[in-house]
Amino acid sequence: MTAPAIANAALDDATAVSAHPAQEPVRATRDSRPLRLITCGSVDDGKSTLIGRLLWDTKAVKEDQAATLQRDSNGKQNDLGLPDFALLLDGLQAEREQGITIDVAYRYFSTDKRSFIVADTPGHEQYTRNMATGASTADLAVLLVDARVGLLEQTRRHATIATLMGIRQFVLAVNKIDLTNYDRARFEQISHEFKELALSLGVRQVTAIPVSALKGENVVYDGSGSMPWYDGPTLIEVLELATTRSAQTVGFRLPVQRVSRPGESFRGYQGTVAGGSVKPGDSVVILPSGMVANVTKIVTFDLVRNAAVAGDAITLVLDRQVDVSRGDMIAAIDSQPMTGLAFDAQLVALQPEGIQPGKRYWLKSGSRRQRVQVQPASQLDLKTGKWNHADELPMNAIGKVHLFFDEQAIFDAYEQNRTTGAFILIDPDTNNTVAGGMITAKRAALGGIHAEESRVILSLPADLADQLMATELFAGRREDVEVRRVNAGKAAEIIDAIDG
Template sequence: MSHKSELIASDINAYLKEHERKEMLRFLTCGSVDDGKSTLIGRLLYDSKMVYEDQLAALEVDSKRFGTTGGDFDPALLTDGLKAEREQGITIDVAYRYFSTAKRKFIIADCPGHEQYTRNMATGASTCDLAIILIDARHGVMTQTKRHSFIVSLLGIKHVLVAINKMDLVDYSSEVYEKIKQEYRDFATRLELIDQHFIPISALKGDNLIEHSGKMPWYEGSTLMHHLENVHIASDRNLIDFRFPVQLVNRPNLDFRGFCGTIASGRIKKGEVVMALPSRKTSRVKSIVTFDGELEEAFTPQSVTLTLTDEIDVSRGDMLVRPDNVPQVADAFESTIVWMTDEPLTPGKQYWFKQGTKTAAGSISNLRYRIDVNTLHREDAPALALNEIGRCLVRLNQPIAFDDYRRNKGTGAFIIIDRLTNVTVGAGMILNRAAAGKDDLWDAKADANLQAERSEVTAAERAGRFGQQPATILLTGLAGAGKTTLAYALERKLFDMGRAVCVLDGQNMRRGISRDLGFTVADRSENLRRSAEAAKLLNDAGLICLAAFLAPEESVRQKAADVIGRERFVVVHLDAPVDVCRARDQEGLYSKADSGEIANFPGVSAPYETPPKPDLLLDTAKLPVEECVSQVLALLAERKIAGS
């Protein structure tokens, strides 16, 4: 398992080149106190032969002095380097360790488990691709397990590996493992944790870390290291939205004027048109310069210098983007803020807000609510204290260019700096791309004076009259996948069967209720919100609602499920390749998206997030409409929504 290469002795340059090309995975370990986070990392480093002999000798001495294993080898001491950490047997600050295997390079962040170090955990998680959440098999899901899972979800980490540790202390029981696995899944349904995997381990003994454990023959999944080496993260990078925050204007002589920075997302080629924000002046890329020479194309996260064909005004803090794919430019935005200092956050107080290379003065104009990370409940609060998390409206003294954090971490994150001490006091994530000051209506509360009225006709009476259970069937997929065609074919079939059914089509909604909306990320979200409310009313009336919507974002689909009710929300994914959808496009939407006439078009200039666990997957490129109808009807019969 350890990384060995004969090139080290024969050709060091070739070895370094090979090592440089390896994909890097950044991951963190988190969970409750004493769940074994540091022990796990220490064991991984030890078993992968990444501990030097002098370190190992010192570790043996320290294990007798500070260890928690009765004088035996204590791998936790490899990461718990602070004296206070070793004396208490806990992790206080984030510790970073580096190692590699033949397949990948790794950077590990060992995060503290104590509640008072939540800010340290959030800092360590902010740059990670994957989170390992450890759970002590003796105790199951604890409050801090939930707290860290919430922060992982908040920070948009897509891959979560739940390691149920200390299986040796519960006699390697499969029943204990399955019980904790289900307990965590029940809790995680309230979070946006898209990719979850579970592995039973013993970090101290090394079970299921590198090799499969013979003590758990009932477990047939991958080992922890195999999962780390093979989890797919290449598609996590945003290669669609080109964002280039300018860090430095390089002017070494009269003949060269370049703009230096790191590509936050997307890719760029020589000759492509770019726009500078906030001035909105355009030019073409003349060259892409690096230390090793010029490139024809560059992509995130490369650091490059761009030269332009025109002498337009671009300064540090400005952003270069494509004219047909621009971020929101505004002086106000909604955000989630993690507070990181003893002095409370004070709404109205002036701070510095640093986003990428841009720094602007501003304030938190409205603290909407504080989030109890133990229960996920929202609470009214006048301020945020140390380690607390809240939903806030930020107002700046000048506009900045930004994206939704979940879409683009590079342009959706910021830090808050105290103007007097220059200390970082908070970190934030921008929630949406709505216009300045516009509320996210998913979270808006109804007026307290409004009363919910109840019908005298019960749900059971409606079910008896119609012979069905109400439900909303969300048909989602790319434009051209066949959503509307399938929706109306289903409606015809269900109606002929005597069912009470109707179709909600995304385009029809836009011709009426949502005619005021465009096609930004925020507007697509609002269109689905309005439609979900309409579907809920139709379900309350006893009808089956067939909802045909592109609905490109998984987080928004989950919000729709919460509005309608998860027990009556069914997701059917129409999985047709984009080439097939293009061939079916009679309205020329894809061509208009290619030319930039239509911006933010999923599959072209914006992403479409495939539902991770749809109730039904239909390959509409191969299946005829009749077969798709039959499969959906079979699903409805199985769920006892509408029998045959």
């Protein structure tokens, strides 16, 4: 009687369907991972209405929730008889009282093709940190503008933050298009301006869509009735086809979370594959020790697997006794991450204390936590896109910093791997998370040339200089480099003068 009801519904399938002929067949599988997206824009742009519309039209809002909404909005409705969507989204009482969104909230909706996780973040400038938080896990950003107003300074700010956090797919939702009388020229002008902006940030994958969130045009349902001139996709169609990030093209990485030793005979290393793939027989290196071993087995609860790829939570068994503990990284022997004591990074300051020079923080990346000293170098001016010299970084600042470690650190560049290139800083005094950061490069130790605060003048043939400057390392730090073109004689003269 109390026996657990084991799920073996497959057997009852035929009867179930015939007993409920009106019901649609159960969806067997979803063939893709959930798409994570962030929405950027302010209340004025109709962001809450857009998200509310997505939830409403995909039937993610249920009747009792709608009833609570109706009650809380005191019967206030928009002119289409729909409840005030903002109330649906602003979950905390403080937000309802102040009528603003103060934190990141996550929303869930799905279509027949895919499911979606939306990080809903506030638009105000003082909430850059919230946006960065929401963007850290997003595959795509939806930027909202009011068709009557066009691009704003905040549009540039949002696009810049999204790009810095590694988002390479943008959707520009040109909202309130109904209030421009569906003005095609206006839409095209705004989308052209935005594409220029995105290009200047290095983002090529941009879709601009004219929408009316209020009327539900080109959000989930198409708006061709009002906008016959627009033959592009609706918002939901773009989201259904967007790609999710994948770290499969890079080398194998397994940050070790814990060592599993249930008995004398078994020793496995548990973690989530953070890049590439692995199979039994592969040679791996354990970092930072540098010891080498071969993979014998990939163990999971259900079965022993013949391969694992980025994203899989696995237990790895190696062919020999090696010293591996939490915080170590097991990596492909022929494609290793960078190890070193000094790295360059970009970070977002998340707390009122900002980031102070010389202070020793905890840095956590993957499962590894270690002490670090942070030296700010410059701060991004979000209005102009220029980096200005800075010695410390206040809250909401985006800065470039140098990181100095006591012990070997292990990273990939964030551009190559969004997992092994990301970190957080924790203030040891408060235990709070004070920054989110992205590794740009290892600080090179050029055979002893490198020392703190110093610069090096090289004199190179122009063709060699061209090649060097085309490398990624150079490109990432272009603004740190001063270049003058001179002839050989002049170069010798300058360098001699320094030596003399």
